[in-house]
Amino acid sequence: MTLVENRAPELPGVMSRLYARTGRAHVVGVTGPPGAGKSTLVDALIGRLRAEQRSVGVVAVDPSSPFTGGAVLGDRIRMQAHFLDPGVFIRSLATRGSHGGLPRAARDVVRLLDAFGMDVVLVETVGVGQTELDVMRLADSIVVVLVPEAGDTVQVMKAGLLEIADVFVVNKADREGALRMVSELEQMLHLRPASAWAIPVLPTTASLGTGVDAVLAALQDHRTFVAGDPDRPARAAGRRAGELVDILEEEMRRRLEAGLLADQNGLGALLESVRSGHVDPYSAALRILQDDDALAALVRERTA
C-alpha cells in the first residue's frame, strides 16, 4: 500500500505479479456533492455486506490541501466501528501531487484490494471535480448520492453526474423535497435516449439504514447487467491499452525529472536557465525534443 501511495519505482513489478489475481471484486464508486452523506451510506453498505459475510475494501479519496498535503478525515472517524473487523479494509488516499497521480494511486489500491480477495471494493470520492470523475472510471458500478438541499437537478447536470450514474440515491429522504427530487431525477432520466440499463432512483436515510438493501440489490443487478453487456470486452481492451500508456508515462516523467536534475547530457545548464527565466520552458522543451540523443539519454536514465 505504501509503495502505491508513494508511487515507488518498484510498483510496476509488484503490480504485474498481483495482476493475475485481480478481476474478481465488484468495484463500486460512490460520489456526489459534499455533505450528501456519502460516508454514512458507505458505512451502512459495509454493515450490510458484512452481515452477509462478504469482505469489503474501502478506498476514500480525499481532496487535500495543496499547501500542507494533509487531508481532512472527519468523515473517516465514523468508520472506526469497522476498523477492528478483519473483513473490512479501509484506506484513505490523499492527493499525491497533480498530473493524474490520484486516479493512478486509486486504481492501484483498488487492484491491491481486489487481489487480496475483497468481494466488494467501495471507492468514495469527496467532491465532484474532474479528478473525482476520473477516479470513478475505475468502478464497475457508480452510485451518485444526492440530498434534497444540495441544489436542484441542474446542479447535477452541471457537475457531469447524470452521465456517470448507474444508480441514483437521494439520501436524507426523510427531509422536505426528497420525493420531489426523486421524481425530477426520474423525469430527467426519461428524457435520455433509451438504454438497456434503466437507472434506478432510490431514496435512502442512510443514518437509519433505510433503503440501503435496495441500493445493494440495484448494484447486484447492475453487475449482472454489465457482465452480459456485449460492448464490455472492447471497453476492457481499451482500458488495458490506456493503462499501459499511463504506466509508461508515469515512469517517463520520473526519468525526465531525475535526468534533468542529474545534469544528463549537460541539460542541467538548460534547466538552470529556465529556472532563472533566461530561457522560457517552451523553448527549452523544443530544444530537448529536437535532440534525439538528449531525449534518449533522459529516458534511459536509471533512477535506481
Place this chain on the structure above:
Amino acid sequence: MTLVENRAPELPGVMSRLYARTGRAHVVGVTGPPGAGKSTLVDALIGRLRAEQRSVGVVAVDPSSPFTGGAVLGDRIRMQAHFLDPGVFIRSLATRGSHGGLPRAARDVVRLLDAFGMDVVLVETVGVGQTELDVMRLADSIVVVLVPEAGDTVQVMKAGLLEIADVFVVNKADREGALRMVSELEQMLHLRPASAWAIPVLPTTASLGTGVDAVLAALQDHRTFVAGDPDRPARAAGRRAGELVDILEEEMRRRLEAGLLADQNGLGALLESVRSGHVDPYSAALRILQDDDALAALVRERTA
C-alpha cells in the same frame, strides 16, 4: 486558441514565441462550490474593470461529461452582454481527456490572453475538485466565493479552499446567515499562524453589484503584496522548471501512444496482447522500460 484546446503538436513552438510577451496580466482565480454565484461575481467584476477601461480575459473551466464531452454552459449565457465588447475575451474550456490536460490547457489559454495584452485574466472554475485546485495554481490571486447556504465552514476546510484563498467573498450577503458566515470565517482565519498577508472576508451581493469594488480593491492590494514578497523569485523558478517537465511529459505521451500504435520496434504485437488480456499492462510496461532501444525508438518517433 484552437491549437491550445486540441493540444496540437505545434503548440510548444507557438507558445515559445509568445512567452516573452507574457507576465503583465493580473491573473485572478475565482472558485468555490457550485451555486455560489461565481459567474455573477465574474460578470460584475468584468463590468467594473471595463468601466475603468481595463481589458479583461475570462477563462471559464467547466467540468464536462466524460461521455459526451459536452459542457453545460448555462452560466455563460449571462456573460453574453460582454460578448460584443472588444475589450473582453471569454473562453470556455471543457475537459480534454484526463492526465492533467485541463490544467495545462487552462495555463496555455491564460498565457495567450496575457500575451494578447489583457490587463486582467479571470479564471473561473466550477466545482471544488483536485483538478480545479490545480487550475487555481495558475493565478496570482485567488478569490474563494461562498454563500451562506453552501454549508458550514467545515465544508470549506474539507474542500481545501481555506488554504488557497487570498480573498474570501461571502456572496448573496443579503440572505440569512451571511454575517454569521463572515465572522466564522474570520475566526477560522485568526486560528492560523500569522502571515504577512491578512486574508479579507468580504460580503457581496454580486447580482446587485454590492461589495464588488471592495473585492477589486482587495485584489489590487494582494497584487502589490505579492510583487514585494521575498519568496516570489524562488517560487517562480520552481514553477518554470515544473512547466518544462510538464511540456516534455505531454509530448512524450503523444509519442508513446503514436509509437505503440505505429508498431514501432514490433511493439504493436505487445500492445495487442495487452488489449486481449494475455499480457497485463504492468508486465508489458516493464518489458518496454527494460529495453533501452525500444524506449529510445518510441520517444524518437516523429508524429508529423
